[in-house]
Amino acid sequence: MSYIGQFRVWRGDSNGGSLEDFEVEVNEGEVILDVIHRLQATQAPDLAVRWNCKAGKCGSCSAEINGKPRLMCMTRMSTFSEGETITITPMRAFTVVRDLVTDVSYNYEKARQVPSFQPPEGLAPGEYRMQQVDVERSQEFRKCIECFLCQNTCHVVRDHEENKPAFSGPRFLMRIAELEMHPLDTADRRDMAQDEHGLGYCNITKCCTEVCPEGIHITDNALIPMKERVAGRRYDPVVWLGNKLFRRNRS
Amino acid sequence: MTEVERHNYDVVVIGAGGAGLRAAIEARERGLRTAVVCKSLFGKAHTVMAEGGCAASMGNVNSNDNWQVHFRDTMRGGKFLNNWRMAELHAKEAPDRVWELETYGALFDRTPDGKISQRNFGGHTYPRLAHVGDRTGLELIRTMQQKIVSLQQEDYAETGDYEAKLKVFAECTITELLTDDSSGAISGAFGYWRESGRFVLFEAPAVVMATGGIGKSFKVTSNSWEYTGDGHALALRAGATLINMEFVQFHPTGMVWPPSVKGILVTEGVRGDGGVLKNSEGKRFMFDYVPDVFKGQYAETPEEADRWYTDQENNRRTPDLLPRDEVARAINSEVKEGRGSPHGGVFLDIASRMSAEEIKRRLPSMYHQFKELADVDITKEPMEVGPTCHYVMGGIEVDPDSAQSVVPGLFAAGECSGGMHGSNRLGGNSLSDLLVFGRRAGQGAADYVAGLDRRPVVLQSDVDAAARMALLPFDPPESGEPENPYTLHQDLQQTMNDLVGIIRKADEIEQALERLAELKTRMRRVVVEGHRQYNPGWHLAIDLRNMFMVSEAVAKAALMRTESRGGHTRDDYPQLDAEWRKTLLVCSATDDDELVPGIKVERKEQEPMRQDLFELFDVEELSKYYTEEELAAHPDYQSLAAKGNAEAGKEEA
Ligand SMILES: Cc1cc2nc3c(=O)[nH]c(=O)nc-3n(C[C@H](O)[C@H](O)[C@H](O)COP(=O)(O)OP(=O)(O)OC[C@H]3O[C@@H](n4cnc5c(N)ncnc54)[C@H](O)[C@@H]3O)c2cc1C
Ligand code: SF4
Ligand code: SF4
Ligand code: FES
Numbered sequence: 001m002s003y004i005g006q007f008r009v010w011r012g013d014s015n016g017g018s019l020e021d022f023e024v025e026v027n028e029g030e031v032i033l034d035v036i037h038r039l040q041a042t043q044a045p046d047l048a049v050r051w052n053c054k055a056g057k058c059g060s061c062s063a064e065i066n067g068k069p070r071l072m073c074m075t076r077m078s079t080f081s082e083g084e085t086i087t088i089t090p091m092r093a094f095t096v097v098r099d100l101v102t103d104v105s106y107n108y109e110k111a112r113q114v115p116s117f118q119p120p121e122g123l124a125p126g127e128y129r130m131q132q133v134d135v136e137r138s139q140e141f142r143k144c145i146e147c148f149l150c151q152n153t154c155h156v157v158r159d160h161e162e163n164k165p166a167f168s169g170p171r172f173l174m175r176i177a178e179l180e181m182h183p184l185d186t187a188d189r190r191d192m193a194q195d196e197h198g199l200g201y202c203n204i205t206k207c208c209t210e211v212c213p214e215g216i217h218i219t220d221n222a223l224i225p226m227k228e229r230v231a232g233r234r235y236d237p238v239v240w241l242g243n244k245l246f247r248r249n250r251s
Numbered sequence: 252m253t254e255v256e257r258h259n260y261d262v263v264v265i266g267a268g269g270a271g272l273r274a275a276i277e278a279r280e281r282g283l284r285t286a287v288v289c290k291s292l293f294g295k296a297h298t299v300m301a302e303g304g305c306a307a308s309m310g311n312v313n314s315n316d317n318w319q320v321h322f323r324d325t326m327r328g329g330k331f332l333n334n335w336r337m338a339e340l341h342a343k344e345a346p347d348r349v350w351e352l353e354t355y356g357a358l359f360d361r362t363p364d365g366k367i368s369q370r371n372f373g374g375h376t377y378p379r380l381a382h383v384g385d386r387t388g389l390e391l392i393r394t395m396q397q398k399i400v401s402l403q404q405e406d407y408a409e410t411g412d413y414e415a416k417l418k419v420f421a422e423c424t425i426t427e428l429l430t431d432d433s434s435g436a437i438s439g440a441f442g443y444w445r446e447s448g449r450f451v452l453f454e455a456p457a458v459v460m461a462t463g464g465i466g467k468s469f470k471v472t473s474n475s476w477e478y479t480g481d482g483h484a485l486a487l488r489a490g491a492t493l494i495n496m497e498f499v500q501f502h503p504t505g506m507v508w509p510p511s512v513k514g515i516l517v518t519e520g521v522r523g524d525g526g527v528l529k530n531s532e533g534k535r536f537m538f539d540y541v542p543d544v545f546k547g548q549y550a551e552t553p554e555e556a557d558r559w560y561t562d563q564e565n566n567r568r569t570p571d572l573l574p575r576d577e578v579a580r581a582i583n584s585e586v587k588e589g590r591g592s593p594h595g596g597v598f599l600d601i602a603s604r605m606s607a608e609e610i611k612r613r614l615p616s617m618y619h620q621f622k623e624l625a626d627v628d629i630t631k632e633p634m635e636v637g638p639t640c641h642y643v644m645g646g647i648e649v650d651p652d653s654a655q656s657v658v659p660g661l662f663a664a665g666e667c668s669g670g671m672h673g674s675n676r677l678g679g680n681s682l683s684d685l686l687v688f689g690r691r692a693g694q695g696a697a698d699y700v701a702g703l704d705r706r707p708v709v710l711q712s713d714v715d716a717a718a719r720m721a722l723l724p725f726d727p728p729e730s731g732e733p734e735n736p737y738t739l740h741q742d743l744q745q746t747m748n749d750l751v752g753i754i755r756k757a758d759e760i761e762q763a764l765e766r767l768a769e770l771k772t773r774m775r776r777v778v779v780e781g782h783r784q785y786n787p788g789w790h791l792a793i794d795l796r797n798m799f800m801v802s803e804a805v806a807k808a809a810l811m812r813t814e815s816r817g818g819h820t821r822d823d824y825p826q827l828d829a830e831w832r833k834t835l836l837v838c839s840a841t842d843d844d845e846l847v848p849g850i851k852v853e854r855k856e857q858e859p860m861r862q863d864l865f866e867l868f869d870v871e872e873l874s875k876y877y878t879e880e881e882l883a884a885h886p887d888y889q890s891l892a893a894k895g896n897a898e899a900g901k902e903e904a
Pocket of ligand 1: 265270290291299300302304424477482516664667678680
């Protein structure tokens with residue numbers, strides 16, 4: 001049941017690198033990450049790779065396998081034929097640190113720019129009441145393991161480094177949607193989604209949704225509703241007026 | 252002189268799991284300049300993997316629950332070896348800590364009346380675990396990660412710098428703690444950036460250790476590469492003590508097949524929600540394994556057990572939900588006696604007990620995990636499961652209230668601290684432990700720093716020594732076979748798994764200690780290839796130092812404790828021994844060896860439980876664990892003694 005598989009792994013750093021060929025033993029039931037580990041233990045001890053849980057829970061082991069953005073720990077060898085050469089490369093949208101490890105700091109910077117949850121004033125801890133149906137919408141987005149595969153895939157930044165400052169990517173547009181749909185959040189991030197996080201760049205191609213290992217419906221459940229909310233706010237005179245009055249009352 | 256990047260903080264939190272993040276939040280809210288250092292990316296710590304839930308007696312599902320019941324369950328689960336003060340604080344404060352998370356934005360699953368829902372788990376009398384499906388740890392980590400971001404946003408608004416008061420140093424590994432020459436107090440921490448391999452020095456009067464567990468010393472484990480016992484070993488080398496190291500929890504249900512995923516966890520939530528264990532004959536074998544100390548507390552027939560899921564007032568719970576140590580041993584015996592599953596485990600069946608929809612809704616990541624990794628559809632077939640090394644009860648000995656170790660300025664919280672869980676941790680009690688004691692450690696550190704009149708000083712010679720130790724693997728010894736760190740690691744794991752695993756014997760542990768000594772000599776010859784930039788071989792070589800120290804502590808303490816209790820089972824001493832209940836084994840480092848110091852183990856008497864807590868228990872129950880002498884302090888002791896005498900009389904008659 002074991003066989004020798006053919007692998008091409010990208011090796012190098014920010015100055016450049018190349019694909020290297022390896023022959024590695026593959027056993028029944030294994031995933032790509034097992035092969036990478038065997039490679040480390042037997043042939044390339046300094047091969048750089050990120051991983052933690054090995055069960056699709058932490059989102060560390062993102063890479064591109066035959067060009068497809070995937071988690072290495074959830075990609076089973078049985079999905080390939082024995083003779084096939086499997087190519088493993090780092091995520092393309094981020095700068096390489098070394099081998100399969102990329103610099104994902106872009107994501108942490110974007111995360112920091114989304115205003116945090118703002119609870120209602122005067123509601124004491126322990127007094128929060130929410131219905132399951134109401135929390136479920138945001139809960140879907142909170143399944144996100146921050147593998148950043150969607151960020152890596154979205155065409156807005158995949159080959160357009162220049163868009164990065166203006167576009168936060170599906171993960172963080174979804175984070176805004178998550179907060180907007182939180183039953184108790186009191187902040188309004190709609191303008192910001194459009195003006196500062198680049199919601200308008202998204203043309204709902206759904207590529208992000210396709211690669212999400214958590215199966216989150218990023219486009220349908222987060223991005224499109226978010227676009228609708230922004231549109232509603234911008235063009236609906238009733239909403240506009242309501243907001244104005246509300247603000248005036250508060251100040 | 253070593254080239255290092257220097258930073259100055261009031262407190263350095265080592266670890267960004269639940270404990271570390273909660274400590275950092277507290278320290279920053281108390282006004283301290285705080286650094287959080289972690290080996291992985293921010294948000295990836297082990298806590299992210301926790302599935303089942305977080306125990307807190309909020310009483311949302313069963314209003315009979317309260318802190319006293321939780322306290323009793325925790326002490327029972329730990330077979331009364333727990334530090335009772337920690338167990339008390341934990342039970343009392345857990346609900347507040349969970350509610351607090353909601354103010355940070357957490358979204359737990361709800362009850363019909365809109366409160367936080369709570370689920371059943373092994374050893375907990377009432378449904379007690381706050382949860383989000385089977386990804387509770389992810390919710391905890393993300394919530395606190397986002398809370399940290401929100402604090403940084405406040406600092407940004409005030410100073411124009413997100414990182415003015417709270418900064419995360421991700422992919423940065425601490426290899427040594429530094430102490431002041433004259434006072435022995437913490438003066439800083441030394442480490443390296445994983446990315447560049449460059450050294451970094453944190454000068455700080457307080458360090459909170461929150462590095463998690465030690466599972467990577469064992470072959471079959473649910474733990475990730477991070478669990479190399481760094482906090483345990485660093486603390487030892489800085490002069491701190493560890494307790495309870497002989498107690499290692501083997502979770503009863505890890506995956507057993509395919510081989511590459513062996514050990515990956517199957518959450519106890521499966522059993523909490525109705526899943527049952529069966530052997531190859533289809534028998535629900537747990538009914539045969541209820542130990543004497545729990546007799547009467549668990550259902551005796553499958554019918555009663557099944558009724559319990561819907562009517563808990565009139566039925567007793569299923570023995571599938573006995574504490575983990577009991578279930579793990581039961582599975583071990585079934586397999587040994589030839590009633591195991593094809594791949595050497597037993598069956599865990601949820602498919603025949605719940606609709607497919609229900610399973611997918613309640614246990615989505617388990618469904619996903621088996622489907623993706625084992626080609627098993629858990630809505631149709633049973634899972635195959637067996638014990639896996641999961642959690643270490645042992646850890647840094649701390650003061651329960653302040654979380655300070657015996658080294659001034661060194662605090663510890665979470666899995667790397669010891670005492671709270673005694674000889675066995677109940678499921679769900681770790682996440683709550685992280686919150687309660689993470690916060691307390693942050694507080695303890697803040698109070699300590701406020702009380703200092705002078706900052707402890709980092710010695711350049713200590714920095715140089717730490718750098719030299721870290722670079723040793725690039726500097727091959729003149730003679731002897733060069734060692735591959737991966738091979739050495741595998742040999743260590745095999746040794747611990749085979750000889751100091753779930754069932755232990757004196758001669759095997761002795762053999763393990765011999766092998767460890769031998770492996771330690773090979774440690775000196777470890778050589779790594781390549782350079783310092785993101786080099787996993789080098790990282791492993793550094794972590795190995797810590798794994799060796801921790802493994803020796805586990806083995807030595809396991810050899811000394813001649814009884815079976817919780818996560819320590821001695822084939823040659825199968826009984827609980829009341830004398831051992833009040834005895835702690837305290838490990839400290841010897842200074843015989845700079846690279847991997849040896850371990851010394853000493854006995855220490857456990858402080859007796861405060862009277863009001865003692866009286867929360869029935870004297871009859873206590874009599875299963877305590878010595879006669881200790882029991883005499885209980886107000887009902889006289890009547891128990893009288894009853895005992897009467898029964899003894901009857902037997903003679
Ligand atoms: C699969 C699984 C499921 C679980 N499910 C549950 C559950 O349902 N309920 C429950 O209560 N418990 C559960 N547990 C146990 C619980 O998750 C852990 O005990 C807990 O998360 C440990 O948290 P921690 O904060 O102590 O450490 P961790 O979350 O492990 O974090 C440790 C941190 O320390 C850092 N670190 C380590 N060494 C160094 C170093 N040398 N330098 C710098 N940083 C370092 C790491 O990078 C990491 O950030 C589960 C455990 C596992 C493995
Ligand atoms: S749907 Fe929007 S965010 Fe997603 S990949 Fe397409 S453009 Fe990018
Ligand atoms: S939304 Fe999905 S693909 Fe994107 S980071 Fe989260 S888990 Fe990964
Ligand atoms: S290692 Fe955690 S997702 Fe792959």
